[in-house]
């Protein structure tokens with residue numbers, strides 16, 4: 001269904017408009033190639049966000065270019081083939097619609113939303129789901145004009161949605177992916193089945209350690225410090241019908257320091273969460289998740305056919 005929609009009339013038209021630009025962008029890349037000393041070394045994943053520090057473009061562009069085109073324009077020759085592939089990859093991919101689930105401050109939601117506004121994520125936050133209508137994440141959504149729906153229904157919040165109604169609502173918003181960002185309720189099995197391989201959660205420890213019911217907020221970091229573990233860090237995993245047991249997709253390591261308080265460790269882990277969640281959702285929206293035969297999901301490195309992280 002998704003790939004069927006990928007070639008809508010509008011996208012076809014924009015592809016036709018962009019493709020003739022390639023020769024001029026490539027020749028600009030050659031101009032940059034003469035100044036190789038001022039270009040940053042290529043790296044596998046972060047390259048698109050880097051710019052040469054002392055490089056002044058000699059060609060003023062009137063119309064804004066998509067991010068991948070900009071990267072191509074600054075690419076050293078050795079990178080241009082790979083980046084050209086990235087451009088071609090993105091042209092065929094439909095922008096995704098995201099539902100973000102929040103219960104707290106919403107800093108992960110905010111970083112995802114900002115990344116989508118900057119064009120780094122090939123998708124948009126279409127709706128926010130919360131069990132706490134007054135939480136920071138919900139208020140941020142209201143400020144930004146993003147629709148908020150309450151879930152799950154309970155006696156203290158009778159206007160919130162049932163699982164069935166939530167699925168109907170998400171379908172109305174044509175949501176592709178559900179992103180849990182500090183959502184404290186268990187996702188019901190109906191939702192898991194309605195969105196197979198399409199729901200992600202971020203957890204502030206290296207799963208499978210320090211996860212499961214009761215491991216949330218500072219409790220996680222207190223347990224990590226008390227255990228004597230020397231490393232912690234966020235995990236992003238697909239969601240199943242239990243807390244924190246779905247397939248692990250990405251992790252990042254944060255050292256636990258000898259004198260860390262739970263708050264200090266939490267702050268360092270949260271900083272990494274913001275980077276990691278954006279990178280993972282970027283890959284998700286660009287359809288770069290690949291499922292290994294044993295059921296482990298991998299993230300394909302952008303512009304590479306057979307390399308993963």
Ligand code: GRF
Pocket residue numbers: 103104105106107108109137181182183202203204217234270273
């Ligand atoms: C994060 O630490 C996340 O890992 C966990 O809940 C926290 C949410 O923080 N699931 P925020 O609301 O995104 O600031």
